[in-house]
Amino acid sequence: xxxxxxxxxxxxxxxRLLMFRKGETIYxxxxxxxxxxxxxxxxxxxxxxxxxxxxxxxxxxxxxxxxGCDAGVRSDCAEAVTDMIVRYCDIGMVPCPDGDAPDASxxxxxxxxxxxxxxxxxxxxRRTAPERLAAFILMLAERxxxxxDVELPMCRTDIGDYLGLTIHTVSRxxxxxxxxxxxxxxxxxxxxILDHAALQALAEGVD
Amino acid sequence: xxxxxxxxxxxxxxxRLLMFRKGETIYxxxxxxxxxxxxxxxxxxxxxxxxxxxxxxxxxxxxxxxxGCDAGVRSDCAEAVTDMIVRYCDIGMVPCPDGDAPDASxxxxxxxxxxxxxxxxxxxxRRTAPERLAAFILMLAERxxxxxDVELPMCRTDIGDYLGLTIHTVSRxxxxxxxxxxxxxxxxxxxxILDHAALQALAEGVD
DNA sequence: CGATTCGTTGACGAAGTTCAAGCTGCGTGG
DNA sequence: CCACGCAGCTTGAACTTCGTCAACGAATCG
Numbered sequence: 001x002x003x004x005x006x007x008x009x010x011x012x013x014x015x016r017l018l019m020f021r022k023g024e025t026i027y028x029x030x031x032x033x034x035x036x037x038x039x040x041x042x043x044x045x046x047x048x049x050x051x052x053x054x055x056x057x058x059x060x061x062x063x064x065x066x067x068g069c070d071a072g073v074r075s076d077c078a079e080a081v082t083d084m085i086v087r088y089c090d091i092g093m094v095p096c097p098d099g100d101a102p103d104a105s106x107x108x109x110x111x112x113x114x115x116x117x118x119x120x121x122x123x124x125x126r127r128t129a130p131e132r133l134a135a136f137i138l139m140l141a142e143r144x145x146x147x148x149d150v151e152l153p154m155c156r157t158d159i160g161d162y163l164g165l166t167i168h169t170v171s172r173x174x175x176x177x178x179x180x181x182x183x184x185x186x187x188x189x190x191x192x193i194l195d196h197a198a199l200q201a202l203a204e205g206v207d
Numbered sequence: 208x209x210x211x212x213x214x215x216x217x218x219x220x221x222x223r224l225l226m227f228r229k230g231e232t233i234y235x236x237x238x239x240x241x242x243x244x245x246x247x248x249x250x251x252x253x254x255x256x257x258x259x260x261x262x263x264x265x266x267x268x269x270x271x272x273x274x275g276c277d278a279g280v281r282s283d284c285a286e287a288v289t290d291m292i293v294r295y296c297d298i299g300m301v302p303c304p305d306g307d308a309p310d311a312s313x314x315x316x317x318x319x320x321x322x323x324x325x326x327x328x329x330x331x332x333r334r335t336a337p338e339r340l341a342a343f344i345l346m347l348a349e350r351x352x353x354x355x356d357v358e359l360p361m362c363r364t365d366i367g368d369y370l371g372l373t374i375h376t377v378s379r380x381x382x383x384x385x386x387x388x389x390x391x392x393x394x395x396x397x398x399x400i401l402d403h404a405a406l407q408a409l410a411e412g413v414d
Numbered sequence: 415c416g417a418t419t420c421g422t423t424g425a426c427g428a429a430g431t432t433c434a435a436g437c438t439g440c441g442t443g444g
Numbered sequence: 445c446c447a448c449g450c451a452g453c454t455t456g457a458a459c460t461t462c463g464t465c466a467a468c469g470a471a472t473c474g
Contacts, residue, residue, distance in 0.1 A: 335429075335430095336429080336430070372430080372431095373430075373431060373432085375430085375431075375432085376429090376430055376431075379430090
């Protein structure tokens, strides 16, 4: 994947696909929104920066998710968490008319964005670190379709800035969840869900 | 206002307006979404409930805001914070074609909802209680158009469940902000912004 | 092989929750 | 009209959690 024939950061002829390397910026906050995107491969994050330097990760986008559905000016920025391939759509256009993906309307795209934001908000609603992390892992498991093995392609800082925790708390909480045999971690970016029910109970704040 | 000629909780002939009394439910989570709404007068809140009984307030809607833009099933519930008048729109319909409000498309409505969610997320991104409350007050001031006097129509529990704080912390933080002469509180539901710049600095997390 | 980045872990302190009590305003009923 | 109960708000004290500071280990790269 990620053939050399794909343009990096700009559109090509035919299926309008863009390639981004891990860490590259897809679009930036404040700039005019001239296009929107659908994730084809890889994972991206959207975030906002506060004047004190703090970063809020708003969400992660996986294959099929819509990115940058802004009218006018970008309200957040988007960056590649992993190497990515992204479908490019001009503002007001239906995405990839000649691609193999099903047609999506602007309305569908907006609904996709709304759904993602709702997911994020339901995470922010949890109060404690274990609740948030349990819900986060379950969300990733659900979105990627594997109910047991969960990849964590993003770094600890991304997770922390998403859940409103420090990387220390993220790390500590994950190891505690391993000790409690809720999950089993194999390296920083992969974990297995051992006790799905208990994890769900933890996420829901059940004592 | 709130004439007896308005239906309570159901539509009428002519301009399809609904009336809700403070505390009444506009729609509930999980039920099929057969309509959406535009706030005409009053304030509503949308929220979600977790199985442990905890409630997350997702946002507050003011006049002109869109409510219940779900496809399929309600992802949250909506309740009246104050007595309200609400415009009723069938799914897929353009709202109030015979009303005096400007025409709004489904896309516009979705964008309005997106904007509100973004606003909420930018609140959740703040880390400390003073930051969140300062940002909350500034947001209300901006939305209601008065840069000095701010009404807080919702109760402390609503604010707490919105910002992820207890009513105790909300109360304590507000009184501290009064002591610091950032705001002046006149009763629980009204406050004046005394030092807009300092409040903004606090919201942005500047030391 | 040093330099750098990322993740983990421990000790400590600040911030917020919990528990408990008391206050205020309001409606109800005697 | 006042007594009473109730709901919402405030405040204090004790406790818990998470952030901060610091150190260290592992992986990567020039």
